[in-house]
Amino acid sequence: MPSIKFLIPGVVIASLIGVAITQKPDAAAEPPKVEESPPAPKKSPLETFMRKKLDASSKILEGLCLEDAALIKEGADALSEMSKAEVWNVLTDADYREHSREFRENTARVAKAAEEGDFDKAALRWFDVTMSCLECHNHVRSERKADKK
Numbered sequence: 426m427p428s429i430k431f432l433i434p435g436v437v438i439a440s441l442i443g444v445a446i447t448q449k450p451d452a453a454a455e456p457p458k459v460e461e462s463p464p465a466p467k468k469s470p471l472e473t474f475m476r477k478k479l480d481a482s483s484k485i486l487e488g489l490c491l492e493d494a495a496l497i498k499e500g501a502d503a504l505s506e507m508s509k510a511e512v513w514n515v516l517t518d519a520d521y522r523e524h525s526r527e528f529r530e531n532t533a534r535v536a537k538a539a540e541e542g543d544f545d546k547a548a549l550r551w552f553d554v555t556m557s558c559l560e561c562h563n564h565v566r567s568e569r570k571a572d573k574k
């Protein structure tokens with residue numbers, strides 16, 4: 426049985442180590458704790474579908490960066506296919522259909538330029554596709570606003 430004289434310093438040291446381990450490094454330097462944000466709401470099937478356009482777009486961008494024609498074409502074809510899907514037609518007005526048609530044409534131009542190995546042209550056509558993304562979204566937003574009135 427160790428005498429109490431040895432036991433006490435042992436306990437003190439052990440608890441000091443415990444404090445050292447559990448204490449956060451430099452708590453003052455941490456950003457102020459803002460209220461925990463709630464977990465991101467689960468995406469609906471439509472949102473998940475729409476977000477796939479981002480994956481296809483990043484394939485095209487990657488393909489342009491690496492001059493990888495196959496990758497560019499893969500992304501452009503995927504976008505074109507998506508625009509033919511039933512779920513794509515969230516709105517059915519003439520403008521939406523026109524935006525969809527232009528979008529498809531622009532993706533086809535990207536694919537064609539890639540097939541021809543003309544990366545400058547593919548890049549320019551890619552800008553047109555990007556503009557189509559934004560223009561259609563603007564249209565969707567303004568339609569929604571009009572609905573709310």
Ligand code: HEC
Pocket residue numbers: 468471472473475476478479482504515516521524525528554555557558559561562565
């Ligand atoms: C012809 C119309 C049209 C075109 C073109 C279009 N989108 Fe969309 N997009 C939509 C619609 C409709 C929604 C769904 C809006 C809603 O219901 O809230 C949407 C939603 C999205 C969303 C949000 C998904 C979510 O999390 O809610 C992203 C991201 C997106 N599109 C990316 C793109 C990209 C990138 C492109 C171009 C490569 C593109 N879109 C082209 C119509 C279009």
